[in-house]
Amino acid sequence: MEWDEEFQWSKEAVHFSARKQTKWWFAKRFLHPSIMAPYDYVFLWDEDLGVDNFTAEAYIDIVKKHGLEISQPGLDATKGHKAYDVSVKRNSGDMHKTAGGKQCPDVHQRPCSGFMEVMAPVFSRDAWRCVWHMIQNDLVHGWGLDFNFWRCVDDPEEQFGIVDAQYVVHHGVPTLRDQGNGEKQGSRAKVKDRQYEEMHAFDSRMDNADKELANSTARSSSQP
Template identity: 75%
Template sequence: MTPLFSFLVLSLKFLSADCKTEAGFCSCSCQKKELIMKAVSILTVLSAAVFGFFVGISFPVQITPQLQCGILPCSSGDAANYSFSGTSMIGILWSAFRNTNIQSNGTSENHAVTKPKGAEKLPPGLVVTESDLHMRRLWGSPKEDVATGKYLLALAVGYSEKANVNATVHKFSDEFDVVLFHYDGRTTEWDDLEWSKQAVHVSARKQTKWWFAKRFLHPSIVAPYEYIFLWDEDLGVDNFTAEEYVKVAMKHGLEISQPGLDSTRGKKTYEVTVRRNDAGEMHKTNEGGRCPDVHQRPCSGFVEVMAPVFSREAWTCVWHMIQNDLVHGWGLDFNFWRCVDNPEEQIGIVDAQYVSHHGVPTLISQGNGEQEGSSEKVRARQWAEMHTFRERISNAEKERGNSAAALEEYHP
């Protein structure tokens, strides 16, 4: 602006100068006219710019770029980091002169961005996005209620395994909240057990552990729990203590794990899950086993679907991987590795706290008993679901453009 004002000052001085000669008067007059026209043009432009500036700061304009998120455009909420919603850019530049607080409107916008879908009409301080499976009393102050457990034990159970389930729950301390998924509809028969009165009971006939987990263990529901134990009902726990197990898992940074299996007192399917006496507290691979590649499943980075233990972060990923219509969960264990950063380091078998697998076929007997061969039909669906799951993984990898990714398979 300085050169412009200097030009105007010099022009005014020149216009006020005297012209003494006739020839000079003619020349001076022509130059004066030319300078007057230039000065008027410049003053007109400056006046329009100043007028437009003040109009702009009086009427803020929302500037929100339309960003691309996947195949759908982002809303202003999704593009919060890249937009200036509800704040005039001119206002930002002029705020120092106006002494206005442009952050107040921006703060409310940030609160709106964090609201989940469906909660837009609520004030930010009223929105609660997480819950738990902790029982609460009907009286007294909520602040004085017993605190939510640090960990969660979830078991799919039938009444025929009541004694074994009772023994299992007693291996878990008060730091654990307990939820029982009843697949036989018999819930009241557990009332004689004291701990059962503080457990959550969910009943749905002839449904599997993974069917229950997909519907009742949403990440927002289990968010308070550091570890989620999602176990079968037929495990022998004579040599197991849950609190000690958690200590080992934390110490070794295991995001997904399971207790080692005592093969002398129960069944085994994979060598890597068998307890090793020479491995110390835990092991992560089956070095020296029959697997052709120790870096592939099920030789490392592998636990079974029978007794998995997930960290909160790992479970969030696994929950999203569970297919809603594939109820048996076959094939999930060969893909748990997708939910950690380093499968060979963050997935392991805890030998210091081990169990035995009784292998009681309680669930397969829950087929349609009125029809002959119902158990075989259940088994047939399990295999069919596993093949379907593999196909979905393969197709998903191709869609992501990662056709070179290995499809984990094992043929015993």
Template identity: 50%
Template sequence: MGTLHRNGGAKKSSESARLILVTILGVLFGFFIGFSFPTLSLRKINLSSGIISSLDVISDRSKFSRTEPSESTVKIYVPTNPRGAESLPPGIIEAESDFFLRRLWGEPSEDVKKKPKYLVTFTVGLDQKSNIDKGVKKFSQDFQILLFHYDGQTSEWDDLEWSKNAIHISVRRQTKWWYAKRFLHPDIVAAYEYIFMWDEDLGVDHFNGDKYIQLVKKHGLEISQPGLEPNNGLTWQMTKRRGDREVHKDTEEKPGWCTDPHLPPCAAFVEIMAPVFSREAWRCVWHMLQNDLVHGWGLDFALRRCVEPAHEKIGVVDSQWIVHQVIPSLGNQGQSENGKAPWEGVRARCRNEWNMFQKRLADADKAYTSQMGKG
């Protein structure tokens, strides 16, 4: 009996020792695994479509420990946010803005009593002050006025009552397309249904801003311009005013000018002196503006790319018409060379830019077509 007791005790002692050894080996193995893989990284855990954000859980090697778990970083990542704002919660983002004037005191909600619906821009010099004054008065309070001053003179406009509520941007010797690319980003002018991009030398005796907007909406025009007085200076046949209608969208040009009746200059065409863009059309046009090409020649032939169908959504408003006075005010801001007038150098660059723009479009079309063919 005593022998049996000793054998049983020895057996139990052997099993206990084996269990202890296995436990120790397990602990050492676990420690080895933990030491070899100390960093846990989970990238962009995509949640259901109802939850628009993703979480990027980033754990730094030096911070990830049993004693300091609260120091790990959690970063919000929202791919649908505007570029640069992916790390912000969507509720705090104000991607769009406007030119509404705000007070320096009081409640923000009471700042703007009446919000203009449309934006009118003129690129101006002081010599055309009287003409611009007449033009601005053709627009009601539904229109926000923005002046781009290419001669640096802004305080000289303070005596005009409307000037106090206008936006003044002054950079010397620049064109309206230079200003547009830098100050009229689509997200900045998103509050306005239509954007007028006008020159300073326009006669507006037969124009009314409110009536013009009514006709643009009535005829579904995304890109438009007022008709031009047909007996004043050189102009395209398409943009000449017709006295027997409200709006026209096509025309007949000289033989050989139009390869397709739905394409410029016989349709889908307005000139760059006084174009008017819908908010949606401007978002496309702004992206097409070249950063280094500032005169806009050739742009009028490409505007059709921003609306569809272009021959139906681009047109000329005949019953609200203007006169192009052809005053080379900005052209005279150029530099005289070899005895030539300043405007001659400006026109030479205009022609050069037109060729460059056409080539860039052709090259871009060719590259895109080639890429799509490979796909």
């Protein structure tokens, strides 16, 4: 293991590798809430993050200080990729919770607040217990989860936060999508297609679950 020479903890850790799989596939199968119960936080990060300006201990101190249940480090958009304005690192303060500007005319709508990307989320123990149950066994990419993380806390606008003082760079290296060639199932185009298909499937399942819950609640309230 190449990390053993650089990191002392690597020799004591269990390393797991599965070709052509994703972190959500791994999390659903190996990070059950009962297994993660001894840990205060779960870091579920992509593999293409630059961490030269990140220290986990300092990050956790800020998360605890502000009572964040789901968080992520700010993104240095000058050196890497960004998908949402709310995730971009700011130069004032420890952290922020909202975004403004043209992308966010209504600060109370996701992804302008109460939102965390699937790229580098950090979950508290309680939040992870909920998120783990939302992960679908057959949907390995996790697309769509980020717009539903809010379901796992009491007050998303207050308990979600982007930590600016400890930030990362998202290099945007498509590791999985570069496996295979254009004619095979593992090609970049086909993997991208599957990501969107999974997102639509996940959204449909969540919509159906919401409708079922609403109908069940209506039936219960109508009973004498």
